[in-house]
Amino acid sequence: xxxxxxxxxxxxxxxxxxxxxxxxxxxxxxxxxxxxxxxxxxxxxxxxxxxxxxxxxxxxxxxxxxxxxxxxxxxxxxxxxxxxxxxxxxxxxxxxxxxxxxxxxxxxxxxxxxxxxxxxxxxxxxxxxxxxxxxxxxxxxxxxxxxxxxxxxxxxxxxxxxxxxxxxxxxxxxxxxxxxxxxxxxxxxxxxxxxxxxxxxxxxxxxxxxxxxxxxxxxxxxxxxxxxxxxxxxxxxxxxxxxxxxxxxxxxxxxxxxxxxxxxxxxxxxxxxxxxxxxxxxxxxxxxxxxxxxxxxxxxxxxxxxxxxxxxx
Amino acid sequence: xxxxxxxxxxxxxxxxxxxxxxxxxxxxxxxxxxxxxxxxxxxxxxxxxxxxxxxxxxxxxxxxxxxxxxxxxxxxxxxxxxxxxxxxxxxxxxxxxxxxxxxxxxxxxxxxxxxxxxxxxxxxxxxxxxxxxxxxxxxxxxxxxxxxxxxxxxxxxxxxxxxxxxxxxxxxxxxxxxxxxxxxxxxxxxxxxxxxxxxxxxxxxxxxxxxxxxxxxxxxxxxxxxxxxxxxxxxxxxxxxxxxxxxxxxxxxxxxxxxxxxxxxxxxxxxxxxxxxxxxxxxxxxxxx
Numbered sequence: 001x002x003x004x005x006x007x008x009x010x011x012x013x014x015x016x017x018x019x020x021x022x023x024x025x026x027x028x029x030x031x032x033x034x035x036x037x038x039x040x041x042x043x044x045x046x047x048x049x050x051x052x053x054x055x056x057x058x059x060x061x062x063x064x065x066x067x068x069x070x071x072x073x074x075x076x077x078x079x080x081x082x083x084x085x086x087x088x089x090x091x092x093x094x095x096x097x098x099x100x101x102x103x104x105x106x107x108x109x110x111x112x113x114x115x116x117x118x119x120x121x122x123x124x125x126x127x128x129x130x131x132x133x134x135x136x137x138x139x140x141x142x143x144x145x146x147x148x149x150x151x152x153x154x155x156x157x158x159x160x161x162x163x164x165x166x167x168x169x170x171x172x173x174x175x176x177x178x179x180x181x182x183x184x185x186x187x188x189x190x191x192x193x194x195x196x197x198x199x200x201x202x203x204x205x206x207x208x209x210x211x212x213x214x215x216x217x218x219x220x221x222x223x224x225x226x227x228x229x230x231x232x233x234x235x236x237x238x239x240x241x242x243x244x245x246x247x248x249x250x251x252x253x254x255x256x257x258x259x260x261x262x263x264x265x266x267x268x269x270x271x272x273x274x275x276x277x278x279x280x281x282x283x284x285x286x287x288x289x290x291x292x293x294x295x296x297x298x299x300x301x302x303x304x305x306x307x308x309x310x311x312x313x
Numbered sequence: 314x315x316x317x318x319x320x321x322x323x324x325x326x327x328x329x330x331x332x333x334x335x336x337x338x339x340x341x342x343x344x345x346x347x348x349x350x351x352x353x354x355x356x357x358x359x360x361x362x363x364x365x366x367x368x369x370x371x372x373x374x375x376x377x378x379x380x381x382x383x384x385x386x387x388x389x390x391x392x393x394x395x396x397x398x399x400x401x402x403x404x405x406x407x408x409x410x411x412x413x414x415x416x417x418x419x420x421x422x423x424x425x426x427x428x429x430x431x432x433x434x435x436x437x438x439x440x441x442x443x444x445x446x447x448x449x450x451x452x453x454x455x456x457x458x459x460x461x462x463x464x465x466x467x468x469x470x471x472x473x474x475x476x477x478x479x480x481x482x483x484x485x486x487x488x489x490x491x492x493x494x495x496x497x498x499x500x501x502x503x504x505x506x507x508x509x510x511x512x513x514x515x516x517x518x519x520x521x522x523x524x525x526x527x528x529x530x531x532x533x534x535x536x537x538x539x540x541x542x543x544x545x546x547x548x549x550x551x552x553x554x555x556x557x558x559x560x561x562x563x564x565x566x567x568x569x570x571x572x573x574x575x576x577x578x579x580x581x582x583x584x585x586x587x588x589x590x591x592x593x594x595x596x597x598x599x600x601x602x
Contacts (some may be wrong), residue, residue, distance in 0.1 A: 036535050038408070038493055042521065
């Protein structure tokens with residue numbers, strides 16, 4: 001589940017505030033006094049079924065509180081524009097050079113801590129954060145601590161598994177990248193990255209300028225539909241593949257970036273602000289915004305209907 | 314008027330055996346029962362002659378006629394059977410939810426049972442839908458077992474089930490209840506149309522006849538717990554009156570079958586007013602001895 005609108009924390013905060021307000025109002029509501037009478041038989045036309053009637057009355061009373069609560073929660077959720085990706089989020093292993101560590105930590109904070117790991121690609125090879133671990137540093141086994149970055153990349157690939165992503169962050173593109181790996185140029189070298197040739201591709205909601213390179217994507221530049229120069233999205237498709245064929249790859253990388261929150265982050269050299277960036281969710285993912293709005297509307301309608309159906313005589 | 318704190322005040326106990334029940338079909342009070350019957354019996358009231366047949370009791374032969382006309386005729390006498398009454402007392406939560414209603418219902422039970430017993434009828438009392446029928450022998454005054462039975466049932470904390478008006482055959486039944494069915498008027502109608510005839514003795518309150526909701530309130534059914542929110546602005550008195558009229562028409566169904574009528578008593582009646590109304594309406598034409 002990713003949130004494309006307001007952040008998850010903002011959704012939770014708004015929902016909590018709305019729930020607290022609703023609960024306060026619910027208990028503040030002045031209820032009409034209950035009077036025990038011998039029978040209500042003469043007060044209503046409908047047939048009275050004792051047990052079911054009582055349960056229905058209790059349910060209606062409960063619903064009068066629950067339905068507005070559902071409206072509030074659904075609206076808060078809709079503001080977050082959640083996208084359901086099936087719940088099978090990939091693992092993310094970040095391999096960062098010491099110089100890129102601040103960026104890597106920022107990326108880690110915006111990722112799912114249970115499915116993220118951070119490895120410092122220095123000679124010591126320290127795992128700063130392991131999957132689900134509370135963050136205690138752990139030293140790699142000795143046989144996996146060679147100084148070569150390729151060995152660390154291999155370790156990262158193994159940790160990420162078949163579906164996971166490896167995110168390499170540093171000054172220079174390593175000579176060998178694991179499969180499903182993304183390289184982020186971090187630091188001063190990012191400014192001097194050679195711009196690949198441009199290819200126009202329809203990408204509604206222009207992403208901010210970001211330089212990245214992947215092992216399967218040699219130098220093709222993809223520009224958003226409006227083609228503004230600072231919306232250049234340099235992505236490299238696999239060798240021999242056309243741009244149309246790389247759409248899936250690009251989409252997956254975009255999804256990965258969105259999930260990690262990196263598109264909303266700042267690069268050290270290129271501060272980017274993306275307030276109006278509305279990226280697409282991954283293929284097959286379900287946007288839940290409309291569903292939540294529909295749920296809020298249905299709950300509101302049910303609440304009004306219930307209010308109209310109150311047994312007043 | 315407020316209900317008296319004592320369930321059975323002395324004047325009520327004294328009066329319980331003082332009423333006279335109007336005998337059915339004008340029966341005379343000098344026989345075993347008081348109700349005229351077309352059948353032959355052992356009473357002293359002569360009914361008819363018939364010819365002697367072998368095996369007849371010779372003590373019944375009218376020897377005066379034989380002496381004058383030389384014919385053997387048997388004297389036949391009218392039967393005055395003892396009536397069997399069943400008094401069913403409603404002890405549901407609707408009756409017990411207010412003391413005045415319960416007081417009135419139990420007092421009516423005492424008066425009706427005591428009067429029937431004092432008039433020589435065999436009377437059974439059933440308290441609640443599932444209560445056992447206790448038969449009381451006729452006597453001149455309400456017997457102590459009857460009062461004890463009523464007092465014991467009055468002290469019960471658990472209300473009984475709603476009445477289904479299952480009347481056994483061969484008895485004259487009296488049902489003391491408010492006839493409020495927790496399942497609604499339709500269910501009440503179904504029960505009443507299925508049941509045998511009985512005399513409905515209805516306990517009511519003035520608020521049922523003239524409802525005046527002053528502010529919005531939730532009415533909670535004492536029996537089922539169902540709730541109805543009453544808003545003065547949306548209250549439709551005409552609809553309520555229609556339901557009330559239908560309810561009263563329904564009560565007339567078993568009364569017609571029993572050749573009786575509906576008796577209604579206001580729960581606010583005190584003991585003196587209750588005795589007066591019983592003398593005037595319930596034991597109409599009987600009065601006190």
